[in-house]
Amino acid sequence: MQVHIITIGKELLIGDVVNTNASWIGQFFTEQGLECTRSVTVDDDAEAIVREVEFSLNSADITIMTGGLGPTHDDVTKHALCDYFGVELAEHEPSRAHIRHMFEKRGIPFSSSNLEQSMVPSNCEVLFNKKGTAPGMYFAVNGRVLAALPGVPLEMKHLIRDGLMPKLTTDFGLIPCYYCRYIQIAGIGESTLSDLNIGNITDYLNGRVSLAFLPGLQGITLRLSSYADTPEKARQAAMPLEEHIRSKAAEFIFSDLPEDTLQAAVGRLLAGKNRSLALAESCSGGLISSKITDVSGSSAYYMGGLCAYSNRAKIDLLGVDADVLNEHGAVSKPVALQMARGAARRFNADIGLSTTGVAGPGGGTPGKPVGTIWIGFWSADTHFAVKATLFKDRLVNKERSAIIALDILRRRLSGIDSFPYDLKPEFA
Amino acid sequence: MQVHIITIGKELLIGDVVNTNASWIGQFFTEQGLECTRSVTVDDDAEAIVREVEFSLNSADITIMTGGLGPTHDDVTKHALCDYFGVELAEHEPSRAHIRHMFEKRGIPFSSSNLEQSMVPSNCEVLFNKKGTAPGMYFAVNGRVLAALPGVPLEMKHLIRDGLMPKLTTDFGLIPCYYCRYIQIAGIGESTLSDLNIGNITDYLNGRVSLAFLPGLQGITLRLSSYADTPEKARQAAMPLEEHIRSKAAEFIFSDLPEDTLQAAVGRLLAGKNRSLALAESCSGGLISSKITDVSGSSAYYMGGLCAYSNRAKIDLLGVDADVLNEHGAVSKPVALQMARGAARRFNADIGLSTTGVAGPGGGTPGKPVGTIWIGFWSADTHFAVKATLFKDRLVNKERSAIIALDILRRRLSGIDSFPYDLKPEFA
Numbered sequence: 001m002q003v004h005i006i007t008i009g010k011e012l013l014i015g016d017v018v019n020t021n022a023s024w025i026g027q028f029f030t031e032q033g034l035e036c037t038r039s040v041t042v043d044d045d046a047e048a049i050v051r052e053v054e055f056s057l058n059s060a061d062i063t064i065m066t067g068g069l070g071p072t073h074d075d076v077t078k079h080a081l082c083d084y085f086g087v088e089l090a091e092h093e094p095s096r097a098h099i100r101h102m103f104e105k106r107g108i109p110f111s112s113s114n115l116e117q118s119m120v121p122s123n124c125e126v127l128f129n130k131k132g133t134a135p136g137m138y139f140a141v142n143g144r145v146l147a148a149l150p151g152v153p154l155e156m157k158h159l160i161r162d163g164l165m166p167k168l169t170t171d172f173g174l175i176p177c178y179y180c181r182y183i184q185i186a187g188i189g190e191s192t193l194s195d196l197n198i199g200n201i202t203d204y205l206n207g208r209v210s211l212a213f214l215p216g217l218q219g220i221t222l223r224l225s226s227y228a229d230t231p232e233k234a235r236q237a238a239m240p241l242e243e244h245i246r247s248k249a250a251e252f253i254f255s256d257l258p259e260d261t262l263q264a265a266v267g268r269l270l271a272g273k274n275r276s277l278a279l280a281e282s283c284s285g286g287l288i289s290s291k292i293t294d295v296s297g298s299s300a301y302y303m304g305g306l307c308a309y310s311n312r313a314k315i316d317l318l319g320v321d322a323d324v325l326n327e328h329g330a331v332s333k334p335v336a337l338q339m340a341r342g343a344a345r346r347f348n349a350d351i352g353l354s355t356t357g358v359a360g361p362g363g364g365t366p367g368k369p370v371g372t373i374w375i376g377f378w379s380a381d382t383h384f385a386v387k388a389t390l391f392k393d394r395l396v397n398k399e400r401s402a403i404i405a406l407d408i409l410r411r412r413l414s415g416i417d418s419f420p421y422d423l424k425p426e427f428a
Numbered sequence: 429m430q431v432h433i434i435t436i437g438k439e440l441l442i443g444d445v446v447n448t449n450a451s452w453i454g455q456f457f458t459e460q461g462l463e464c465t466r467s468v469t470v471d472d473d474a475e476a477i478v479r480e481v482e483f484s485l486n487s488a489d490i491t492i493m494t495g496g497l498g499p500t501h502d503d504v505t506k507h508a509l510c511d512y513f514g515v516e517l518a519e520h521e522p523s524r525a526h527i528r529h530m531f532e533k534r535g536i537p538f539s540s541s542n543l544e545q546s547m548v549p550s551n552c553e554v555l556f557n558k559k560g561t562a563p564g565m566y567f568a569v570n571g572r573v574l575a576a577l578p579g580v581p582l583e584m585k586h587l588i589r590d591g592l593m594p595k596l597t598t599d600f601g602l603i604p605c606y607y608c609r610y611i612q613i614a615g616i617g618e619s620t621l622s623d624l625n626i627g628n629i630t631d632y633l634n635g636r637v638s639l640a641f642l643p644g645l646q647g648i649t650l651r652l653s654s655y656a657d658t659p660e661k662a663r664q665a666a667m668p669l670e671e672h673i674r675s676k677a678a679e680f681i682f683s684d685l686p687e688d689t690l691q692a693a694v695g696r697l698l699a700g701k702n703r704s705l706a707l708a709e710s711c712s713g714g715l716i717s718s719k720i721t722d723v724s725g726s727s728a729y730y731m732g733g734l735c736a737y738s739n740r741a742k743i744d745l746l747g748v749d750a751d752v753l754n755e756h757g758a759v760s761k762p763v764a765l766q767m768a769r770g771a772a773r774r775f776n777a778d779i780g781l782s783t784t785g786v787a788g789p790g791g792g793t794p795g796k797p798v799g800t801i802w803i804g805f806w807s808a809d810t811h812f813a814v815k816a817t818l819f820k821d822r823l824v825n826k827e828r829s830a831i832i833a834l835d836i837l838r839r840r841l842s843g844i845d846s847f848p849y850d851l852k853p854e855f856a
Binding site for chain 2: 012013014015016017018019020022023024025026027028030036037038039040041042043045048212214223279281284285286287288289290292293294296297298299302303304305306307308309310312313316317346347348359360361362394395398
């Protein structure tokens with residue numbers, strides 16, 4: 001079954017707002033096993049809206065339209081649909097009561113333009129909008145469907161998940177025969193993962209089983225998906241490839257959840273093993289601390305961190321030896337180790353983790369160019385430092401050094417003794 | 429003049445990639461004074477591509493198409509265009525030499541599919557792609573223009589800025605008569621800024637002068653724009669509104685640069701006044717430190733920071749009085765003040781800035797619900813703490829407390845004695 005998307009609004013056309021609604025809708029219906037083949041954006045212009053509705057109702061099974069349902073003069077979607085279908089607006093009483101209630105609850109005066117929101121084309125079935133004031137509209141036309149929804153992402157997603165999809169399942173007998181797994185990978189680049197680890201997977205792939213590499217800041221998300229006549233057959237079709245990937249890339253996998261983060265995975269490991277963490281950050285500047293504390297409940301295992309941007313702070317607050325600092329420089333293995341030890345001691349934590357490096361764009365020398373980073377790890381039984389050679393860009397270097405430090409911590413806590421192929425550990 | 433956008437690729441339709449190319453192109457041409465009226469995304473499907481090209485060449489002056497120019501079998505754009513125009517592919521010798529050179533420089537073997545990239549429809553004029561291997565193509569058709577460009581953002585932007593736009597200026601006599609100013613605002617909500625500060629601006633606005641409110645994490649960016657017959661007239665048309673906004677919202681304006689950040693503005697103020705900063709973060713968890721160190725050169729004024737997540741760390745490392753902590757609790761005015769003082773003393777800085785609060789989702793009490801935040805400021809001559817009542821969401825509360833703290837610092841350093849209307853300072 002084919003899906004078309006029509007998004008309405010000048011803000012999308014002139015680039016004030018990036019069209020994340022269209023990508024969300026495309027992803028949602030792909031995951032239901034439908035095929036999204038076209039997405040168009042037009043202005044709040046009745047003629048353009050009618051033209052696109054007509055085209056899509058003639059070529060796609062399901063058309064999802066968002067936007068242009070607000071209370072102001074420039075929202076024309078409902079009037080355009082009335083003209084197209086040759087019907088009038090009619091009041092939807094439950095929506096009217098709901099809108100009135102929402103305004104009363106917030107103590108906001110109620111105007112006639114708000115009431116107008118409860119008027120819908122008389123030939124539509126209303127998808128009740130619990131999260132806002134613009135009702136969703138469902139039009140069944142010659143065995144095809146047009147859904148017109150508000151453009152506010154929260155309301156649009158609610159109406160698709162809780163209103164439209166159950167209705168499509170009933171009306172079209174749609175059963176999701178789609179299987180989808182996410183595998184989250186850290187510590188390896190996309191091409192190395194593909195070429196050296198996963199290898200040639202042509203035999204596993206066909207029109208019904210596919211594998212997408214989605215690179216992000218913290219690593220790569222693999223999306224393995226398949227279609228079949230039943231959900232169970234879809235799962236079985238994908239299974240051999242899934243097992244292949246898990247066996248070839250085991251040490252790099254940190255999660256099976258699509259929205260998961262490395263800091264959340266590390267947090268679960270620390271909590272599960274009842275170990276506490278402290279940080280001493282120089283080149284990462286507090287970013288690791290901020291990531292760790294993004295995780296709710298992190299105060300159970302995170303004792304605190306120190307951003308030691310000056311040599312003075314490294315000596316006074318972390319107990320780094322002034323002579324060692326002078327001899328080796330701040331960006332060095334012994335300083336990384338002493339910083340990690342200092343963090344663990346100062347905060348009374350089981351593990352100390354440190355970063356020191358040249359984030360750039362200034363501060364590089366021939367011996368220590370921009371992108372030279374040392375990461376230190378200190379616990380009662382293991383002390384080591386790892387050197388990474390990163391890039392020219394300051395923000396990229398901060399992010400990468402944070403990710404590498406978190407991944408090293410994840411490996412240690414998971415009992416993985418090896419290191420990613422591009423890092424050289426030196427044990428103290 | 430009307431612009432249409434055609435973006436090609438399954439990854440856009442199924443939501444693997446958000447279509448930021450379309451928003452960039454829309455914004456670029458809007459800023460050149462052209463009107464972007466339609467944007468469509470289709471699969472790598474020759475029939476769909478031809479249908480959209482035909483529609484846009486019949487209804488828009490300029491059509492920008494991106495994607496589907498890669499070297500693999502699923503990139504069909506060039507063949508679709510050949511079919512549509514009834515021409516053959518022909519080799520473009522300079523592109524061939526350029527591609528060969530790029531591969532040689534990187535030491536990558538050169539295959540026949542790479543050579544194929546230098547083939548273009550014989551009726552096009554090539555827009556030379558210095559940054560990649562797929563040439564841009566310019567078709568002039570009955571006084572209208574179709575530009576087919578690669579989908580890689582860096583290459584697409586290069587070809588539009590350096591290839592297409594100069595050509596349109598020559599061929600169409602396009603002169604940018606567009607004036608655009610960005611005004612960056614912090615410390616005030618969108619509706620309050622609009623209703624109470626800027627007020628009714630209907631008299632300033634007309635079809636040629638417009639004002640957009642673009643809300644973001646750190647505040648609101650105002651985009652003031654106008655069109656006229658000449659650039660100077662456009663500037664003058666916008667001037668009265670710009671002066672009105674600057675006079676009504678002066679204390680909230682932190683920058684005139686569209687991509688600027690609050691931490692960069694604060695950094696310029698600290699460097700300019702030769703003042704140094706230290707941080708003591710609890711609820712913001714290192715986020716302020718990370719933002720400050722995002723700015724290149726921040727080591728000149730940032731001494732360092734401490735993320736004190738436990739009471740122990742607040743007492744031992746920041747010198748917070750244990751009795752005060754017990755009496756008032758960690759989330760309190762006296763603790764915020766002592767943390768700020770401790771940061772300044774420990775790092776030997778002119779200014780200490782602190783946060784302590786209930787970020788959530790857990791940890792709230794009836795007296796101190798989730799979202800209760802105190803921010804402390806300590807310098808030799810001024811000590812105060814500010815209470816903010818924020819939200820239920822942990823990440824939002826971290827971000828908002830960081831932004832509020834940076835904005836308080838900006839105001840102090842700018843000699844603004846007042847505070848944003850929703851904050852209550854208490855001086856020690």
